[in-house]
Amino acid sequence: MNPIQTTLPGLTLASPLVLASGILGLTASSLARVASLGAGAVTTKSFGVEPRAGHKAPSILPYEHGILNCVGLSNPGVDQMIREIWAYRARSVVPIIASVFGKTVEEFGVVTARALEAEPDMIEANVSCPNVAAEFGVPFGADFGSCAQVTGIVKKNAGRIPVAVKLTVNCPAIGRMAGVCEEHGADVITAINTIGPGMLIATDVRRPVLSNLTGGVSGPAVFPVALRAVWEVRKHTTLPIIGVGGVTTVDHAVQMLMAGATAVGIGSAVHYGGVDVFQTINEGLREFARANGLASLGAVIGTAHSEPPPRGSGA
């Protein structure tokens, strides 16, 4: 028995660690390499119907506590990504999640239908992109109605393939948002995307550094926020959760599981721990299971909910 094995709808993962979308997820070779290095599943870079060059550089900028990025959903488009997923599947049996986005609800449907051609193991709808049809272009994931619509259309077009909705924490209430996704057919919740956004200014030249001025924040800085989001999603739904955000250590991964995640996304940690981070954390998780006499890590999922500490004295 593999103590760190976990399951997501229709899938068995040899490790709970899932390569997060946008990290080393552009090409078959890169995805296959990460799979071979210990990821339990890999997620492609989010792709849409058309290729996008994204924003100019600097579009990825580490600071002392995390990473800012404004890559701007750069991707080679669905045609190319179908080929990449296809090529990946010829090389690896590790499950692959196709991350998709659209500028409109309809586009989400179209790209999902097309992505099926590559027969991915799961479709992940990235609802953090702005809804160009909405007032002020707020992201789909920040609005209960649009998030419901996207979930619905992706689910409808995904056929028998399970659907994850990847939520952003920049929304009124992520737990309730997850509930809405569940009602509209989501099989999995991925939480969270980058937070903020943030900005950094180069004072010598009095300018923001990122080409797009601002960028989403990821990495260890955001871990507590991601953990809280996973906790809330768990409170509001019964769906399996891929907990993502700032996980860089074994203890972070275990915290995610205890907060209610079934699988744990690994993104920025590739910067902090190298591509070996999958193996490092896998080993740590095995050691954790051994030290705690657990036949399976599954035994700790959601356990931090079971004995809610007493509330403080304040209102």
Next chain:
Amino acid sequence: MNPIQTTLPGLTLASPLVLASGILGLTASSLARVASLGAGAVTTKSFGVEPRAGHKAPSILPYEHGILNCVGLSNPGVDQMIREIWAYRARSVVPIIASVFGKTVEEFGVVTARALEAEPDMIEANVSCPNVAAEFGVPFGADFGSCAQVTGIVKKNAGRIPVAVKLTVNCPAIGRMAGVCEEHGADVITAINTIGPGMLIATDVRRPVLSNLTGGVSGPAVFPVALRAVWEVRKHTTLPIIGVGGVTTVDHAVQMLMAGATAVGIGSAVHYGGVDVFQTINEGLREFARANGLASLGAVIGTAHSEPPPRGSGA
């Protein structure tokens, strides 16, 4: 001429560094000490009409990149805080900002009116507390309508004393929120409060550590998010801004000024740099002014807006 002098409505500050609310702001002696150590202004702990013990401990929890807190607006109540401000004013000429909150719009009005008895130099309305009257108790600061109401009533009750509204970044659009505050009479915007909230779990005991399970995140982790918020507020209003969030270095302070802040809040940095942090950053700012041949730091305020870099190629 003091090159690091700055002004807020009705006030001259010998340094742009303002002690943020909730940090060493409970007693006259503590506030006077911080003032004597180089703060340009000090802000009291937020107080309401009644004393509140707040949440049990642990309510303040540092992690590797910042600090989580769920002190829960603990405060000795307006009666005691009037005495503290009063005692402070007998000891220090450094401007003092009275931070107030209410559980309802009316309470904001009441506590403001009472706070005037202490003749503070400014009233800061902390709209990050939940509106108990609203559905799901969302914070006043997360809702355009409630934020407008609070601003209006505080302004009305503050008489001739200038009013700052302290915004949270957990709102649909902080720039527009600042615009709403401006329309309803705010004289200053303070941005931002803590972000998240976040959670940390002690895996050995499978429990969240904070007594209230979750707590707002402050400290260096959040700096880019705060900077972006200040930038957005500056874009949407002409009000002076107190930029708060993660400022721990001279360069952070300069970035805040360049993003559009007139003054810079110092909170968690007291943990990272000690109470000497005011003096350290003041000296750094003086050195910055000298090295850049600036008669006044005022010359850099908002300068990062003047030449917006070209947008990236992505949409």
Next chain:
Amino acid sequence: MMTQAVPPASGMLRMCRILEVVAHSPVLKSFLVPRLFDALPGQFVNLWLPGIDEKPFSISGIRETCMELSVKAVGPFTRRLIECAEGEWVGIRGPFGNGFPLEPGALLVGGGIGMAPIRFLAQMMAERGLPCTLVCGARTRADLIFEPELLRWGCHMSTDDGSCGTCGQVTDLLDGLMAEHPASAVCAAGPEPMLLRIMEFADRWSLPYHISFERYMKCGIGICGQCCVDGSGIRLCIEGPVLNRDQTRLVTEFGLPHRDASGLRPGTPASPLGKR
């Protein structure tokens, strides 16, 4: 953009199991936990009982691999804590505060549970071969922790009821001891009335003193302001809990009831003092 602010690790939580429990009396126990860090006598930690609360406790001793905390049951938290058994998980944050100076020839005075930091101080001075005179007092023999050890160190004792050592208050012993062996300084911890008498004693003999204070604490890392003493505004969790004469003299709230979790001092009038 590269000026890194490195967070001091001291405020972060570490989990450990209680290694051993030593019962001194039904309401007084010592807990041995792993030695998570080095610390000075007078420094304290915040101890978290998961799901219950977190409170400050002085370190009462350090050995090679373990660290000792000594607790008196006085309220909900401490009553729960002294029920804890070996093997239970607790969270520790610290070490916090400044600690006592190691003054050769000092008079170390502990009263009641105030013996906790004084015992650690005596232990460290003994280890370093620094001479000192140890004095301790309690209400009755049952309140005297570390008794065998204290006797070994030649400690002078007093109990209010005479059940051990001199009958009376610990401060009654001081003038006599001073006349015998002039001390170089006084280090003390205990109830505030005792501390007040010790300060008077030290002033009488013109001795430098270092006194450990207790106030309501939350963060331990110097930001919440809960532990600031009135007068100077000094933070007891950072610049204290041990204050010297100059610092103590600036404390204007000595002997008053302590501020509570809200920051309110019990007994303060509900209406403001007046207007300018």
Next chain:
Amino acid sequence: MMTQAVPPASGMLRMCRILEVVAHSPVLKSFLVPRLFDALPGQFVNLWLPGIDEKPFSISGIRETCMELSVKAVGPFTRRLIECAEGEWVGIRGPFGNGFPLEPGALLVGGGIGMAPIRFLAQMMAERGLPCTLVCGARTRADLIFEPELLRWGCHMSTDDGSCGTCGQVTDLLDGLMAEHPASAVCAAGPEPMLLRIMEFADRWSLPYHISFERYMKCGIGICGQCCVDGSGIRLCIEGPVLNRDQTRLVTEFGLPHRDASGLRPGTPASPLGKR
């Protein structure tokens, strides 16, 4: 909760002023900037022109207090960059990548702007007293940077038009040199067709080789996946840009047009290959 992930500082931005500009030709310039860090030959930096863009450039030399970058104007960014004057602010992130090994007796081959890292390699080997044979080629004399220095190091040169050194391609020289002085290894950087011929040459003589690759890059810190080569998926910004024979053999896209900023390879058909 205490397992700290210390962010490596290398990906962070540092600002500095251009110290000196050396014009080799109207389209070829070297920029001296402060020596912000130590680096190995073959490593590169991302250079930011505030408000414009950020692009990767090899370090072409390091002296006591400064660091050199050598740039050929080929498109919008580099054309703008070579207009930059002394004193202008630029942002630098790096050093990125692995760098060349220092192999005594190696043949160092640079073609065109590929001379940048090779020149740094030659410089460092000279400094350490390691013998090597330097060969460089360009289209015409105007494309030859570092000429005086190269001559001093006894560099063998070739130009396509014969305007300097042998007339022909740099690879034409290699067999002759090898027959004269058997080399221990080959280190090369330059246009891909040249690299292909060098690989054939090295295979012919059974020489180990180390070749610097260029691919579209964004992050430099190994996360965006933009620089991963097809085949192994190796990241050129981390495990490269210098690959050895085993690594190079796994590259299945050698000589194909590079993927662009979207990740698309120009010329790839618009419809998928088919279904399983």
